[in-house]
Amino acid sequence: MKALVKEKAGPGLRLVDVPEPEVGPGEVKIRVLRTGICGTDLHIRKYDDWARQTLKPPIIVGHEFSGHVVEVAPGVEDISVGDLVSGEGHLVCGKCRNCMAGRRHLCRNTIGLGVNRDGAFAEYLTLPASNVWVHRVPVHPDVAAIFDPFGNAVHTALSFPLVGEDVLITGAGPIGLMAAAVATHVGARHVMITDVSDERLALAGKLGVSLALNVSRTTIGEGMCQLHLREGFDVGLEMSGNPAAMRDMIANMTHGGKIAMLGLPAEEFAVDWATIVTSMITIKGVYGREMYETWYNMSVLLEKGLDLTPVITDRFPYQDFDAAFDTAASGRTGKVILDWSEEARPGRARNEPTEAEAAPTMDRSA
Structure with a gap:
């Protein structure tokens, strides 16, 4: 099968032929349809300090995917051949204190799909059945492929009550x-x-936000005036990892405000702790997804009409992975999807829909 592999230390990825994985005990085998390119994948391709310290090449990369189940190990229940699935990319030990208490997202022994174990940028992958999310309601393969980052967004956004809040x-x-x-x-x-x-x-304007603000030209305080806010924001979601963004957020929170921080800074930085203390601001670190409450929340949000399609801006056949990675690294797009279906072909215009992409619901023929 074809797979995107980090073959050795150094920048770049290669599309190579590798053996198809075999199903182990308690696992399922999945024919990949789509994959999403994540910031982690960009770090791996660049082979920066984090990648050098974390990866042990050779390894198949990628952890955001959707696909159809093609084989199920004996004893696996509630997953069938043909099911459209996504996968939780954090494989946990099941034995530590947090796992035993049902807090699997806090497992200290987590193994990352596409980081510590062969991943999803391939025609096939295997995954423990406990990490497989079966889509029980119709969802397009493109959207199913971004359930991993969608889960990060949902986990962060639902950290604090939002109804009626700024x-x-x-x-x-x-x-x-x-x-x-x-x-x-x-x-x-x-x-x-x-x-x-x-x-x-x-893109944010297409998602119904009240104000999309370019902070290189307009301050958050000026944005607050446009929204007629007098006391600051009730909830902050820090998604950038940028020190200036975090400092600006703290400065514009209301007293008793709550911040969920998903953005991962490249290095330590100073914040105004006096304001955090005197304004009684709560800061919560967020990583990954709650297993599997966040996944349930994601499916229900889509079932109740949440539309993520504006977030997906670019699609490429997997053979054009270099162009896809360059697009994702530009910082000017939404989500970039690689198509691994049998009808994927080189040279297809990057936003030209395939037959499967035009389907309104799950398409088992993709």
């Missing part, structure tokens, strides 16, 4: 955009999202 989101990357869509959908009063990319802020 919400500030810093960072309009794909996860920030999805968090904005969630906040608007569940009943926030005002949702303001900030970034320095006009292209990404234009």
Whole structure:
């Protein structure tokens, strides 16, 4: 089968032929239809300091995917050949204190799909059945492929009650955009999202936000005036990892405000702890998804009409992976999808829909 592999230390990825994986005990085998390109994948391709410290090449990369089940190990229940599935990319030990208490997202022994174990940028992958999410309601393969980052957005956005609240989101990357869509959908009063990319802020406008603000030209305080806010934001969702964004967020929160922080800074930075203390601001770190409450929330949000399609801006056949990665790294797009279906072909216009992409619901023929 074809797979995108980090073969050795150094920049780049290669599309090579590798053996198809075999199903182990308690596992399922999946024919991949779509994959999403994540910031983690960009780090791996670049082979930066994090990748050098984390990866042990050779390894198949990628962790965001959708596909059809083609084989199920004996004893696996509630998953059938033909099911459209996504997968939780954090494989946990099941034995530590948090796992035993049902807090699997806090497992200290987590193994990452496409980081510590062969991943999803391939025609086939295997995954423990406990990590497989079966889509019981219709969902397009493109959207199913981004359930992993969608889960990050939902986990962050639903960290605190949002109904009737004024919400500030810093960072309009794909996860920030999805968090904005969630906040608007569940009943926030005002949702303001900030970034320095006009292209990404234009995408935010399609998701129903109250204000998409370019902070290279307009301050958050000026944005608050446009929304007629007098006391600051009730909830902050920090999605960028940018020190200036976090400091600006803290400075514009109401007393008793709550911040959920998903953005991962590249290094330590200072914040105004005096304001955090005297304004009694709560800051919660968020990583990954709650297993599997967040997945349930995601499916219900889509079932109740949340539309993520504006977040998906670019599609490429998997053979054009270099162009796809360059597009994702540009910082000007939404989510970039690689098509691994049998009808994927090189040279297809990057937003030209395939037959499967035109289907309104699950398409088992994709």
